[in-house]
Amino acid sequence: xxxxxxPNSMESNEEEPVHLPCNHSTISGTDYIHWxxxxxxxxxxxxxxxxxxxxxxRMASLAIAEDRKSSTLILHRATLRDAAVYYCILSPxxxxxxxxxxxxxxxxxxx
Amino acid sequence: xxxxxxxPKFQVxxxxxxxxxxxxxxxxxxxxxxxxxxxxxxxxxIHYSVGAGITDQGEVPNGYNVSRSTTEDFPLRLLSAAPSQxxxxxxxxxxxxxxxxxQHFGDGTRLSIL
Numbered sequence: 001x002x003x004x005x006x007p008n009s010m011e012s013n014e015e016e017p018v019h020l021p022c023n024h025s026t027i028s029g030t031d032y033i034h035w036x037x038x039x040x041x042x043x044x045x046x047x048x049x050x051x052x053x054x055x056x057x058r059m060a061s062l063a064i065a066e067d068r069k070s071s072t073l074i075l076h077r078a079t080l081r082d083a084a085v086y087y088c089i090l091s092p093x094x095x096x097x098x099x100x101x102x103x104x105x106x107x108x109x110x111x
Numbered sequence: 112x113x114x115x116x117x118x119p120k121f122q123v124x125x126x127x128x129x130x131x132x133x134x135x136x137x138x139x140x141x142x143x144x145x146x147x148x149x150x151x152x153x154x155x156x157i158h159y160s161v162g163a164g165i166t167d168q169g170e171v172p173n174g175y176n177v178s179r180s181t182t183e184d185f186p187l188r189l190l191s192a193a194p195s196q197x198x199x200x201x202x203x204x205x206x207x208x209x210x211x212x213x214q215h216f217g218d219g220t221r222l223s224i225l
Contacts (some may be wrong), residue, residue, distance in 0.1 A: 032211035043201050043216035044154065051211065087153065091211055099203075099214060100170070101146070101153035 004088045009106045012078045020073040020105055022088030027068050032091040034099070035062065035073045037084040044087065044101075047073065083109045113137050117202050117217035124192045124224050132187040132220050134202030142205045143185040144169070144214070145177065147198040154201060160185055192224045 005023040012018040024033065032051050036044040048055055048062045050071075055062040061074040075082055087104040118133045136143065144159035146169075156169030160179040174196060176188040185204075189196060199221050203214040 034213060036213075043219050044203075044214075045216070046213035049211065049213055099144075099154075100156065103151075103153045 003100065004090060004102055006086075006088055006102060006105045008103065009108065011108045011110060012075075013110050014080060015077050018075040018078045018082070018107065020075075020086050020088075020107065021070065022072070023070045024088070024090055025069045027090055028092065030092070033062065033064060033068075033071050034089045034091050035060070036087045036089065037082075038087070038104070039084045047086070049091070078107075078109045080109050080111065083107055115202055115204055115215050115217035117200075117220050119220060120218065121221045122223070124189075124222065126192060126194060126224060128192050130189055130192065132189075132200055132202075132222070134185045134187065134217060135183050136185075136202075136204040136215070137183065138204060138206075138215065139182060140204035140215070141182070141207045142214075143179065144203050145175070145185070145187045146201045146203065147171065147196075148201060148219075149198050157187065157200075189222075194224045196222065197224045198222060 032049055034049040035047040037047050038044045048057055048060050050062045063072045085104040085106050087101050089099050115136045141162045145157040146154035148154045155171050157175050158177040160166045163179050163182050166177050179185055199219045201219050202217045205214040206212045
């Protein structure tokens with residue numbers, strides 16, 4: 001199983017950038033790195049994904065280390081609505097797109 | 112734009128009862144999956160399907176059955192409910208296996224077994 005390691009919790013002040021780290025030392029060459037977030041009482045919501053290069057979208061940026069053994073989700077300006085559990089997940093292409101979730105990082109945004 | 116629809120949203124069962132959780136998607140996605148989420152935990156994969164007529168087990172398949180007769184529907188059956196199956200169940204879909212494309216999740220079914 002492709003596993004990831006994330007801190008259990010992090011805090012950020014509102015309107016400041018947030019860097020959420022993820023280690024995935026067992027990543028293989030064809031594994032995609034996905035990030036999801038889960039708001040209270042809701043299903044997981046897709047945030048961003050990438051393979052090798054850094055990625056940007058309207059929600060966040062994904063910085064992938066050169067050796068691909070770690071990645072960082074960057075929220076450029078945290079808002080109260082960004083308070084959620086963030087999951088970093090590897091999508092192994094050789095096992096049919098199975099996602100294995102860890103416990104994620106619980107992000108608290110301080111007003 | 113319905114996406115992934117799960118029914119019911121809430122359900123209470125007695126130990127030993129059976130029931131089916133429904134999941135439907137209208138995006139013509141090949142891949143569908145079921146997860147359970149216990150309080151304070153991440154999601155664990157129960158069963159998944161890479162296309163109509165094809166299903167396979169995930170991390171925690173015991174006590175659950177699935178079938179995939181159509182692309183749109185992927186029901187999850189609890190054969191004989193046990194208190195340990197009290198959880199929130201999420202269904203998800205994505206375009207095709209191994210594509211790296213993101214999964215779309217439903218809003219969940221909150222199931223309590225007494």
